[in-house]
Amino acid sequence: MKSESEHQQQTQADTSHQSENKAADIQQEVGATIGQPFVKQPKMQARHVDVFYGEKQAIYDVSLDLGKNEVVALIGPSGCGKSTFLRCMNRMNDTIPICRVSGMITLDDEDIYAEDMDPVLLRARVGMVFQKPNPFPKSIYDNVAYGARLHGLAFNKAELDEIVITSLQKAGLFDEVRDRLHEPGTGLSGGQQQRLCIARTIAVSPEVILMDEPASALDPIATAIIEELIDELRQNYTIAIVTHSMQQAARVSQRTAYFHLGKLVEIGATNQIFTNPLHELTENYITGRFG
Amino acid sequence: MNNTELIKKGLAKRYRREKRFRAYGLMAILAGFIFLFVLVTDIVIKATPAFTQHWIKLEVNFNPEILDVGKKAGIDELKQANYNLLAKKSIRSLFPEVKKRRDKSKLAAMLSSSAEYQLRDMLLAEPYLLGQQQTVWVLADDDVDTYYKTDDKSKAVRLNDKQKIWADTLAADGRVSKRLNTTLFTNGDSREPEQAGIRGAATGSFYTILVTLLLSFPLGVAAAIYLEEFAPRNRWVDLIEVNINNLAAVPSIVFGLLGLAVFINYFGLPRSAPLVGGLVLTLMTLPTIIIASRSAIKAVPPSIRQAALGIGASRTQTVFQHVLPLAMPGILTGTIIGLAQALGETAPLLMIGMVAFIVDIPHGFLDSATVLPVQIYLWADSPERAFVAKTSAAILVLLLFLVVMNGLAVLLRKKFERRW
Numbered sequence: 001m002k003s004e005s006e007h008q009q010q011t012q013a014d015t016s017h018q019s020e021n022k023a024a025d026i027q028q029e030v031g032a033t034i035g036q037p038f039v040k041q042p043k044m045q046a047r048h049v050d051v052f053y054g055e056k057q058a059i060y061d062v063s064l065d066l067g068k069n070e071v072v073a074l075i076g077p078s079g080c081g082k083s084t085f086l087r088c089m090n091r092m093n094d095t096i097p098i099c100r101v102s103g104m105i106t107l108d109d110e111d112i113y114a115e116d117m118d119p120v121l122l123r124a125r126v127g128m129v130f131q132k133p134n135p136f137p138k139s140i141y142d143n144v145a146y147g148a149r150l151h152g153l154a155f156n157k158a159e160l161d162e163i164v165i166t167s168l169q170k171a172g173l174f175d176e177v178r179d180r181l182h183e184p185g186t187g188l189s190g191g192q193q194q195r196l197c198i199a200r201t202i203a204v205s206p207e208v209i210l211m212d213e214p215a216s217a218l219d220p221i222a223t224a225i226i227e228e229l230i231d232e233l234r235q236n237y238t239i240a241i242v243t244h245s246m247q248q249a250a251r252v253s254q255r256t257a258y259f260h261l262g263k264l265v266e267i268g269a270t271n272q273i274f275t276n277p278l279h280e281l282t283e284n285y286i287t288g289r290f291g
Numbered sequence: 292m293n294n295t296e297l298i299k300k301g302l303a304k305r306y307r308r309e310k311r312f313r314a315y316g317l318m319a320i321l322a323g324f325i326f327l328f329v330l331v332t333d334i335v336i337k338a339t340p341a342f343t344q345h346w347i348k349l350e351v352n353f354n355p356e357i358l359d360v361g362k363k364a365g366i367d368e369l370k371q372a373n374y375n376l377l378a379k380k381s382i383r384s385l386f387p388e389v390k391k392r393r394d395k396s397k398l399a400a401m402l403s404s405s406a407e408y409q410l411r412d413m414l415l416a417e418p419y420l421l422g423q424q425q426t427v428w429v430l431a432d433d434d435v436d437t438y439y440k441t442d443d444k445s446k447a448v449r450l451n452d453k454q455k456i457w458a459d460t461l462a463a464d465g466r467v468s469k470r471l472n473t474t475l476f477t478n479g480d481s482r483e484p485e486q487a488g489i490r491g492a493a494t495g496s497f498y499t500i501l502v503t504l505l506l507s508f509p510l511g512v513a514a515a516i517y518l519e520e521f522a523p524r525n526r527w528v529d530l531i532e533v534n535i536n537n538l539a540a541v542p543s544i545v546f547g548l549l550g551l552a553v554f555i556n557y558f559g560l561p562r563s564a565p566l567v568g569g570l571v572l573t574l575m576t577l578p579t580i581i582i583a584s585r586s587a588i589k590a591v592p593p594s595i596r597q598a599a600l601g602i603g604a605s606r607t608q609t610v611f612q613h614v615l616p617l618a619m620p621g622i623l624t625g626t627i628i629g630l631a632q633a634l635g636e637t638a639p640l641l642m643i644g645m646v647a648f649i650v651d652i653p654h655g656f657l658d659s660a661t662v663l664p665v666q667i668y669l670w671a672d673s674p675e676r677a678f679v680a681k682t683s684a685a686i687l688v689l690l691l692f693l694v695v696m697n698g699l700a701v702l703l704r705k706k707f708e709r710r711w
């Protein structure tokens with residue numbers, strides 16, 4: 001028994017050693033991030049962020065800014081750490097026991113990993129929309145009202161109604177559900193469910209919205225509606241969106257960041273990235289040569 | 292041969308296999324039903340006699356001389372009166388021709404021993420009856436009762452020939468009536484079958500299961516929540532997990548021995564008490580509830596947790612507002628299964644003295660009590676023929692308890708069930 005576990009540890013050590021070697025290779029290949037990771041009016045700033053799952057490193061020294069009222073698209077091949085990085089921004093990684101984050105991330109110049117930062121408060125300020133629509137098995141109304149109730153944002157029924165209705169309107173869902181607010185949210189179509197989740201997120205008036213492939217489970221029409229919605233939301237929020245679709249990144253974002261094997265290879269204005277990428281890896285990816 | 296043909300060739304075989312499998316399943320279910328049907332029918336048939344009782348009509352003369360009291364006796368004096376003789380004289384008066392001492396006592400034995408207490412209560416309630424003649428229905432002895440219920444009279448071997456003639460005479464005179472056996476539901480245990488009831492055992496079961504429910508449900512669910520949602524993944528937690536799984540497989544009698552050693556000998560709790568029974572059954576039920584609750588909690592999709600956490604709910608809020616409600620149907624199913632097991636458990640309760648012969652109906656968690664399965668065991672072990680039917684009747688009542696509990700579970704599950 002013992003020798004077996006020792007053996008396992010040995011092989012684990014081997015692989016981690018290997019991956020370090022591999023990382024070193026990329027480092028040579030990739031070098032430092034190229035492009036413009038920083039902006040004049042940052043809402044959130046990430047500096048030298050490393051993320052580990054146990055022994056395994058998933059993010060290598062990533063630094064970038066999310067500017068006020070901009071949409072930043074995070075693209076890159078599967079498993080390159082886009083979701084991992086996104087989850088660092090509202091400390092959802094805290095819920096994964098083996099996950100460890102180092103480096104610094106700030107929201108309005110406040111360190112979000114500081115001792116006195118409450119993750120519950122942080123997640124109210126930095127909302128998240130997930131890949132798979134995940135409404136609560138409650139009514140549409142209760143879904144949207146949940147966050148407001150949770151944080152005590154409404155002092156009476158009228159205020160709560162107001163929050164629910166405006167959130168649904170902003171998410172472009174109100175007209176479709178106006179006369180079935182008290183029917184279950186799980187009875188909606190996939191695209192409607194995702195917009196319900198967006199409404200639920202904006203009901204607590206976050207400052208930043210993180211979206212992890214929000215349209216990957218949706219049909220083209222629902223996707224188009226969501227994309228339009230993101231563009232409108234930009235007026236009031238800072239948005240980071242992970243996407244697998246280059247067209248989507250091009251349509252909704254102002255800046256695009258390209259991740260590769262846990263490293264931020266290149267970041268810059270979206271039209272520049274797609275028309276004139278500076279790094280070979282970026283070019284290979286957007287021209288579909290791999291990924 | 293192209294692919295389509297290849298697939299076609301295999302297709303017939305595949306369908307055959309499917310059909311065969313379905314037939315096996317159907318057979319299994321059918322076999323289950325047949326066994327259940329036979330079992331229940333057998334129990335019902337055996338139990339039916341227990342639900343009726345025969346009463347005998349007597350002309351009772353509350354004669355102060357027989358009772359051995361003064362003509363104007365007060366309550367205190369009436370309490371001391373000789374009601375035994377009164378009952379005997381009353382039945383003998385119906386058969387004045389019986390003279391032999393032996394026969395006289397055989398004749399008196401045809402009444403239940405409860406008759407004298409019935410007459411006593413009657414007179415104490417209405418003292419003015421002293422010196423008057425009254426028509427009174429009293430319980431027949433269980434052997435007479437059995438004789439009336441047996442179709443093949445030669446098989447009723449507990450009565451002698453003379454008694455049989457008397458019994459027939461009584462019936463022919465219209466002095467015998469068959470009534471619903473309420474004693475079964477109002478009395479505790481008794482050595483006399485016609486006076487024995489399951490009220491005591493049922494009440495004991497109720498208290499015991501109540502203790503089990505009140506302790507094992509919150510403890511089990513709390514443990515499951517902690518293990519699933521909060522416990523760190525390390526060696527200690529793994530060890531605890533393995534041990535919980537092992538506990539579920541420990542023979543129940545071991546829990547009884549543990550209860551005897553800990554609750555009774557160490558903490559000095561009373562023997563035969565529903566509280567101790569409940570504690571022991573809690574130990575036995577906990578692993579079942581924990582395991583069921585854990586798998587119910589595990590089955591809640593992680594996306595729901597993420598949704599709640601992502602909007603700023605704390606972990607505790609996430610668990611209590613989202614995970615637990617969704618896991619509730621599964622948790623309740625597990626709890627009911629555990630409690631149903633506990634309700635039918637005998638062995639550990641024998642160890643803590645709940646097998647004692649207890650006539651009184653328990654009125655609290657510390658009164659001496661027995662439980663339904665132990666009562667069944669006790670009656671099944673009794674030599675009197677009339678207890679055979681009682682045993683089956685008690686089994687029916689236990690089954691009824693279980694059906695009610697399961698019904699409750701289905702109801703609660705329906706109430707909590709939600710789609711996601």
Ligand SMILES: Nc1ncnc2c1ncn2[C@@H]1O[C@H](COP(=O)(O)OP(=O)(O)O)[C@@H](O)[C@H]1O
Pocket residue numbers: 053058076077078079080081082083084085096
């Ligand atoms: N919960 C986790 N535990 C361990 N490793 C993880 C976990 N989540 C992601 N990873 C690893 O981190 C790397 C990046 O994953 P992820 O951020 O999901 O990539 P992406 O979203 O870009 O497809 C992958 O190698 C993945 O295996």
Ligand SMILES: [Mg+2]
Pocket residue numbers: 082083084212
């Ligand atoms: Mg991802």
